[in-house]
Amino acid sequence: MQQRSPRGFPGYSDAAPLDLDGLGPAARQGLMDRVLGGTFNAWADAASRVGHCAHPIKLVGSSSRVDRTTGEVVSSYSSAHEPFGVTYVRCGNRRASVCPACSRIYARDTFEMIRAGVVGGKSVPEHVSSNPLVFLTLTAPSFGPVHTAKGGQRCRPRDGHAVCEHGRPVACWQAHESDDTTVGTPICPDCYDYTAHAIWQWWAPELWRRFTITTRRVIAQALGVPDSRLREVATLQYAKVAEYQARGVVHFHALVRLDGPKSDAGYAAAPASISPRVLAGFLEEAAARVRFEAPPCAGHLAGTLRFGAQVDARPVTATRGDDPDAPLVGEQVAGYLAKYATKSASDTTDPRRECGHYRRLRGTIDDLADERVAGDEYELMHKWVHMLGFRGHFSSKSRRYSITLGALRRARQRWQRIAADCAREDREMPVLDFADLIADDEEETTLVVGSWSYVGTGWDTDADTALALAAADRARAYDQWRAEQVRTH
Structure with missing residues (x-):
């Protein structure tokens, strides 16, 4: 397929400069100092080498590559030879709200990792696409009525005269848009169970762990084998990400695949009796059965924790067919999961959502952390206040899912x-x-020997940071435009 020239991109020419409208007077002066001082080109080269990272790590030192066999120095490098005397390294943050440039790389890697488990490639055999695959979503239970966006429908149309025990109306007749900051906030903050919300969020990773165990037991029972021997018949593989809902609680999205018996090669054909729809049924059954008796937290009885009633398990195919009612397409779902993996944490720091609901939730977690007993299961809760109490991995996978x-x-x-x-x-x-x-380091023919010291994080001026962010945004727009050209040509 012939690629169109990048000059067709709307933001490529000099007539479309970077968006720097948000620069303040000090940052504008810093930009002028770069240009007039003759250091702009050197900075642009340094920024380009780290992909216009928003908060690069600054290091000083040197390193050499030595041939493992002969001991000969193949090449050497020193930060002293750089224009600013330091070496910039990407921050590597996966959150789009912290570093758009690095989060794009994380999303791309996550996409390739998930995609390989759907259609093969990247050391995964292509026949893996024949194994049953399901896109699963597990939600949290309700902790009280919240405002919702229902595609133009009214939020909670009820008896307009009814009030809760705190004297607030239980109805909401507005039709909220999805970006309305009211969405996700409680109808009545005093009725909303913030303590239960915080405790459930704390134990959400444990619920997921128990869910995977329960699913294996359900599959073993269906295949008529003991739990301990399931690996001789079938293995469960998955790639999972967590996403914050508007109300500030996570739910899990996962691609779940069933392979055949465990072996060194992996990715064997799954039992013929289990189709994608049958696997989806197993996942729904396991989600309904998962229970966890959480220990008391600061004198509050947590009770039995479970997933919400809304469980979505949908069969997935490796490639798109002509039937519009066909199951989801694996590559499409891989894109969803990659996006969730980079945006999920940013929702808790969005200034538009710094409403009373989020502040009250953080306050509840702070209070529970202050009241906890040293050595109990909630001892580290205070370290996760900024994540609204969620302490799990936002992106994880089983060992044999893919690369x-x-x-x-x-x-x-x-x-x-x-x-x-x-x-x-x-x-x-x-x-x-x-x-x-992708070979292990032991197979490398050279050895890197060096000495490095950390000297700081971030660019020297606000103007540098603004330029890096603007350039990263332009690069993202170009990648999207180029992908669109490939799809339409």
């Missing part, structure tokens, strides 16, 4: 190093095998 994020990062770093060596030595870039790029 790891670490292997993808290692492949990218090795490719970049080889490309840099080829450019420095003025030689042609070789054809690289992905298996070599």
